[in-house]
Every structure is written in C-alpha cells, then in structure tokens.
Amino acid sequence: MPPAYIQLYEQNLLTERVNEALEHLKRCDLCGWRCKVDRTANKQGVCKTGLNALVSSFAPHHGEEKPLRGYHGSGTIFFSSCNMRCVYCQNYQISHFRQGREYSINELAAAMIELQNRGCHNINLVSPSHVIPQIIAAIANAASIGLQIPIVYNTGGYDSLEGLSLLDGIVDIYLPDMKYSSAAIAQKYSKIPNYPQINQNAVKEMHRQVGDLVLDKNGIAKKGLIIRHLVLPHDLAGSEQILRFIAEQISSTTYLNIMDQYYPAYNARQYPELNRPIKTTEYQGVIEMAHSFGLHRLD
Ligand code: SF4
Known part of the structure; x- marks a missing residue:
C-alpha cells in the first residue's frame, strides 16, 4: 500500500492543496485557537510562529510505539513552538522557548528525504498543528x-x-494525544480553552480519514490511528471518560498507548498535585479500565 500522498502527487493535486493551505494562513484557523492572524504577513498568534516553520532537530527515533519505530526508527522532525502550553512539558526548551531555527520548504523536504535514506519507516512530524501549510508544501x-x-x-x-481537512489524503497515520476530559483542568495545566470538545472532534475526524491502525506483515504501521493517553497523578487526566469515548465513539479496535512516563518537568513543581510521578497502582488501574471497555490493542 503506497502512502496516501503519492496518489495526490500523481494526480497533480498537491500544489492545489498547498495553495488552499496558504489561504488558511492569511486568517489562521489551523488549530483550535483560530487566532485569525495573517501569518503570511508574519503576524503571530498563540503559537508565535509566522510564515516559516521552525525546526529544532530531526533524527531517527527509537522510543516511539513499536509499529512506528520498527527496526530502523521513526523519522522524527521536531517543530519548535507548540499550540499548547503544558506546565509539565518534558520538551519545554523546544515547545515553550522555541529552540530551533527557521527551515525553508526545501530544507524541510531535504530532511524528509534524509530520514528516508537513513532507513526510517516513516516521517514523524512532532508538534505539527501550527505548521500544516509548510508541511504540505515540503x-x-x-x-x-x-x-x-x-x-x-x-x-x-x-x-x-x-x-x-487540509491533511485529508496526505497524512497516513494520525498520532494524537487525548490529554484531558475536563475543560477546566486543561485550562489550568495546558492553558488552552475547550480542549475536550476540540480534541474529541479532531480525533473523530482523524479516524474518519484513516480508520483503525493497519500493520504490514512485519508489524510496521502503514495507515490508521494511534491514540496516546498520558496518565496523570490523582487522575487529573480524567482517564475513564477518555477511554469510554474511544471505545464508544471511535472504535474498540483503536490502537492505544497508555503512557506511564509522567514526571514533574518544567513548572509542574508549582502545582503540588502534579509534583510526583504516577504510582504503579494508578497506571494499572487505567490499563484495567481500558480492558473493561473492550480496548485490547494496547502498545
Ligand atoms: S496555528 Fe498558531 S496562529 Fe494559527 S490558530 Fe493555531 S495558535 Fe493561532
């Protein structure tokens, strides 16, 4: 199965998509913030990114989910800045402090080709929401x-x-977080309004585009949806509601990574309730809950 974007390329439709995406940059509505600023004039919204994408680094990555890292790694490209502001971000130098430099479209394309030449199984765009037009052009x-x-x-x-909608037929594998089931908690710890509603609508659309995860005969991901859910101390993520949503409104055969690697990074120490790693019992509780909802494709 060739990647989705090859078909659009062969039909000469990618250029049209680039132009459509650039129109969105003029009144930017590329992510949940919908800042409506003209980024083609280098105006900046919440993501503090103008016309050009900033990249922190790119390299094969061996810590991603097994179907993504495979045998030769996932070809990660880390975009600087982020449309979220998580107080416990483990990559805060990149997301909050925007460590990195501007990449032209040609440089971004060259990075993709280099990752492919190094044997990576995929191009893994990390924090891409604010640079969709630049990604499509690359x-x-x-x-x-x-x-x-x-x-x-x-x-x-x-x-x-x-x-x-700009990514329909271009992205093969969607890898979204589902972080919170409470808007108030999302606002408190990630400084974003209305996260659960926006997140759930987004995940539904992603699943509509690509469906459940499909693997090749070697267990490498070819297409589909992988959802990540980070367990937080004191169940601040609201895991039960998220798992119920996935099982009932997405698919019980969703491939799911329930993550246990929370630790109090960046400004988390200012919040006593976030100032510890999660307990084994908290993690096991969420895994058991997933099973109880019939979710069995766990990473
Ligand atoms: S991508 Fe940036 S400018 Fe555009 S809506 Fe999101 S935060 Fe605002």
Whole structure:
C-alpha cells in the first residue's frame, strides 16, 4: 500500500492543496485557537510562529510505539513552538522557548528525504498543528524527489477541523494525544480553552480519514490511528471518560498507548498535585479500565 500522498502527487493535486493551505494562513484557523492572524504577513498568534516553520532537530527515533519505530526508527522532525502550553512539558526548551531555527520548504523536504535514506519507516512530524501549510508544501517537494514512506502526524490533539481537512489524503497515520476530559483542568495545566470538545472532534475526524491502525506483515504501521493517553497523578487526566469515548465513539479496535512516563518537568513543581510521578497502582488501574471497555490493542 503506497502512502496516501503519492496518489495526490500523481494526480497533480498537491500544489492545489498547498495553495488552499496558504489561504488558511492569511486568517489562521489551523488549530483550535483560530487566532485569525495573517501569518503570511508574519503576524503571530498563540503559537508565535509566522510564515516559516521552525525546526529544532530531526533524527531517527527509537522510543516511539513499536509499529512506528520498527527496526530502523521513526523519522522524527521536531517543530519548535507548540499550540499548547503544558506546565509539565518534558520538551519545554523546544515547545515553550522555541529552540530551533527557521527551515525553508526545501530544507524541510531535504530532511524528509534524509530520514528516508537513513532507513526510517516513516516521517514523524512532532508538534505539527501550527505548521500544516509548510508541511504540505515540503511533502509536495519531497514527493517530487522520491519520498515514499508514510507520514505520521504527532499532535497534542488541539487541532481544528479546518486544519485537518487540509491533511485529508496526505497524512497516513494520525498520532494524537487525548490529554484531558475536563475543560477546566486543561485550562489550568495546558492553558488552552475547550480542549475536550476540540480534541474529541479532531480525533473523530482523524479516524474518519484513516480508520483503525493497519500493520504490514512485519508489524510496521502503514495507515490508521494511534491514540496516546498520558496518565496523570490523582487522575487529573480524567482517564475513564477518555477511554469510554474511544471505545464508544471511535472504535474498540483503536490502537492505544497508555503512557506511564509522567514526571514533574518544567513548572509542574508549582502545582503540588502534579509534583510526583504516577504510582504503579494508578497506571494499572487505567490499563484495567481500558480492558473493561473492550480496548485490547494496547502498545
Ligand atoms: S496555528 Fe493555531 S495558535 Fe498558531 S496562529 Fe494559527 S490558530 Fe493561532
């Protein structure tokens, strides 16, 4: 199964999509914030990113989910800045302090080709929501010089339907977080309004586009949805409601990574309730809950 974007490239439709995406940049509605600023004039919204994408680094990554890392790694490209502001962010130098430099479209395409040449199984775009047009332009460029591995959209899940519609037929694998089931808690710890509603609508749209995760005969992801859920201390994430939503409104055969790696990074120590790792019993409780909802494809 060739990646989705190859078909659009062969039908000469990627250029059209780039132009459509650039129109969205003029009144930016690419993510859940819908700031409506003109980023083509280098105006900045919440993500503090103008016309050009900033990249922190790119390299094969061996810590992702097994179907993504495979045998040769997932080809991660870390975009600087983020549309979320999590107080416990483990990559805060990149997301909050915007460590990195501007990449032209050609440089971004060259990074994709280099990752493919290094044997990576996919191109894994980390924190991509605020740079969708730049990504589509780079994929169009890279496809013309031989890119042929799947595209992974690795997002905190605060994505707009407008932004996601631009990616229909381009992204092969969606990898969203589902972080919170309470809007008030999301506002407190990630400084974003209305996260659960925006996140759930986004995940529904992602699943509509790509369906459940499909693996090849070697267990490598080719297409579909992988959801990440980070367990927080004191059940601040509201795990039960998230798992129920996945089982009842997405699919009970959703591939799910319930993550136990929370630790109090960045400003988390200012919040006593966040100032500890999670307990084994908390993690096991969420795993058992997933099983009780019939969710069995766990990473
Ligand atoms: S990507 Fe999101 S945060 Fe950035 S300007 Fe657009 S709507 Fe605002």
